[in-house]
Amino acid sequence: MPRRRRLLAGMGALAGSGLWRPVSALADAPTLAPHLPPLREEDALVAFGHxxxxxxxxxxxxxxxxxxAVRKAFPKLRTVYVESVPYSADATRIFRQFVAEGANMVFSTSNYGDFIKDVADRAPEVAFLECDGVTVTGNLGWYYVTHWYPSYIIGIAAGLMTRTNRLGYVGTFPIPSVYASANATLLGAQSVNPGCTMHAVATNSWFDPQAATQAATALADSGCDFLCGITDEPAFLRVAESRGLKAAMWNLDMRRFGPKAYVSAVVLDFASFYIDQVRARLNGTWQAAANFLTLAHGVDRDAWGETVPQAIREQADAMRDRILGGYNPFRGPIRDNSGTVRIPAGTVMDDNAIYQWDWGVQGMTGLG
Known part of the structure; x- marks a missing residue:
């Protein structure tokens, strides 16, 4: 998962297929993107920093x-990638190297802030896209998934399946993407079971199976019978399977690591977005923008696990249908975990507000 620690700034016009929701009302519009001329597929180089x-x-x-998926869609296109790009000046050097190698388009699959912006500012002939970013400039855009909607849907299943009314959350860092994930799951659970609470444990890592196992074990020992989280590996699902608990995962289908425990997952699919962005760059129509990948168009819930009762599937999916129809479940009153009303009655949290969430809802402990 990405590491975003700054608030949003910037906005851009929607580019692509129309499946991506543009972000608006964040700040004044940036300078118009420079004209990036069309490219022949065989002459183009697209770089990815993971x-x-x-x-x-x-x-x-x-x-x-x-x-x-990009390689399959554009077989003559050249792609390069670097794994485990650090959050340091080394990131700047990697992005600069992409430009030096002739990259026409650069994706960073997490937020690198000034490390990527400084490179983009010095390479106006290159299109840059930053996942979980905060800034739009003439040639730098960002994109992110509205994972809070499938999290809410899965939370409904959690609220109906828990026996102790205690949900456990294996977190990483107290940042907006984690708050949005945990809060959405708990609010979904409370919508059908108001007695639900959630305890979160931060591991301070996106990928640390040992720490995630320890956190999940502690949550199980404290009485949590439904585990969820936002880590990049299935450690807490393994714990749930061994303890006879239920669990919901993140990123991809992980049921093979705990088929009895597995309820669902927030699953991601960047293929269509990446293909659309690359096609726009090749056509010379690409513009820097801020985009949310929406429910069923880049993010969704995974197929339900084998032990999820049909009635629970249907009740949770009824909310999915409502959201797809335009309903937003994040509506006031919503209190924080000190009991203070943060979202008053009659107010709906839009995606921009959820993207900046930095407080825990009522019933949440461990995230502040």
Whole structure:
């Protein structure tokens, strides 16, 4: 998962197929993108910088599947990638190397802030896209998944399946993407079972199976019978399977690591977005923009696990249908975990607000 620590700034016009929701009302419009001329497929080079190894089975694997789709769609196109790009000045050097090698388009599959922006500012002839980014400039855009909607849907299943009303969350860092994930799951659970609470444990890592196993074990020992989280590997699913609990995962289908425990997962699919962005760059129509990949168009819930009762599937999916029809379940009153009303009655949290979530909802402990 990406590491985003800054608030949003910038906006852009929607580019691509129309399946990507443009972000608006964040700031004044940036300078118009420079004209990037069309390219022949065989002359183009697209580079990807991944935050982890593409074999992590989670976040970077999901992005790599998108890269593979690009290669299939554009067989004459050249692609390069670097795994485990560090969050340091080394990232700047890697992005600069992409430009030096002749990249016409650069994707970073996590947020690299000024490390990528500084390179983009000095290479106006190159299109840059940053996952979980915050800034749009003439040639730098960003994109992210509205994972809070499938999290809410899965939360409904959690609220109906828990016996102790205690959900456990294996977190990583107290940042907006984690707050949005945990809060959405708990609010979904509380919508059908108001007595649900959630305890979160931060591991301070996106990929640390040992730490995730320890966190999941502690949550299980404290009485949590439904585990969820936002890690890039299936450690807490293994714990749930061994303890007879239920679990919901992130990134990809991981049921093979715990088929009895597996309820569902927030699953990601970047293929169509990547193909559309590359096609626009080749056609000379690409513009820097801020885009949300929406429910059923880049992010969704996975197929339900084998032990999820049909009635629960149907109740949760009824909400999925409502969301696809335009309904937003993040509506007030919503209180924080101190009891203060943060979202008053009659107010709906839009995606921009959820993208910046930095507080835990009522019933949440461990995330502040």
């Amino acid at each position: 935050t982890g190894p593409i074999t992590d089975g989670g976040w970077s694997t999901a992005h790599d599947k998108g890269v593979q």
